[in-house]
Amino acid sequence: MRRAAARCGLRTIALSPWRIAARDDDEARRALAIALAAPVAVFTSPPAVRAAAALLPEALAAPGRIRIAVGAGTRAALARAGVPDALAPARQDSEGLLTLPPLAAARVRGRDVGLVTAPGGRGKIPEALAERGARMRRADVYARVPLAPDPRAIGRLQAARGDLLLPLTSGEALQRILDALPEDAAARLRRARVVAASPRLAALAEAAGFAEVCRADAPQPAALLRAAHAAALNRDARRRPPARRPDKHPR
Known part of the structure; x- marks a missing residue:
């Protein structure tokens, strides 16, 4: 800006x-590995992508899985991290993301959905997907440290x-x-x-x-x-x- x-x-x-602090610990790696193993994983920001790429770059770019970005900036970060085919909504916010076909109730009910994010913010996404029957696999890969x-x-x-x-x-x-x-x-x-x-x-x-x-x-x-x-x-x-x-x- x-x-x-x-x-x-x-x-x-x-x-x-706040300032952004990427995590680099075993707990974050374990949670991220589970989230990235899900058929669909949602990324809520460019810092989430960068932190995931630093922790588990091969798993992030693994073929055969759907990666979804909340907006164009996050999708560009995924492309730089080796995921050129990530999806992003035309309306670049939580509401727009939840309209994407791979996140429809019929597609996520009873299935794992990864969420790569940070504590706080965008609480609507996991709540809405859980209501649709998804099993949320959350990985908090960075933190916002208050300033x-x-x-x-x-x-x-x-x-x-x-x-x-x-x-x-x-x-x-x-x-x-x-x-x-x-x-x-x-x-x-x-x-x-x-x-x-x-x-x-x-x-x-x-x-x-x-x-x-x-x-x-x-x-x-x-x-x-x-x-x-x-x-x-x-x-x-x-x-x-x-x-x-x-x-x-x-x-």
Whole structure:
């Protein structure tokens, strides 16, 4: 996102709620081996793919099994890891993923389904698949280690003038940041224009008190910035006074 924003001439304020820590232990390898042995395995993020590739690269790319990515970024990570035929939904979120034919109730009932992920986030996927009768084989291959917001970033947020843009791809990240910020900084952030990667995230932003929320059609940085640009153009058009119509009978 930082590189994409810089290409558009935008400056960023980094409010990272966590850092990614890949696991490298026997328990993670055992759980991953079971998940990857399932006929179908779902990957919830690019970090999940990278962590799995570091732990068990041969099992990850084993032929004859279906690998499913939650979105295009995760599918690209699978391709780089040796899985060029992974599936991904057109609608790149949990709801879209659950519409894929290999995850239909008739296909997963009574069968193992692997889930390669991290603790927290995307709880809808395992819950929905378990309701369809799947035996979930979960492997948490990385962790999100909480970080306190950088005081320098908080200061930049508090001092920011003009419009702010908040790309939103994680409801958990949004809530962590709002909880961690000082009250005035959180209030300033809530005045940002949110561009959400899914309808669910848009609803979460509205419930969290953000007044201006628009939606992107994909979670990739370019798609988020395109949606933000389109929303800004529409807002400016609404604010522009209507053109004065010329008199029909000038004197």
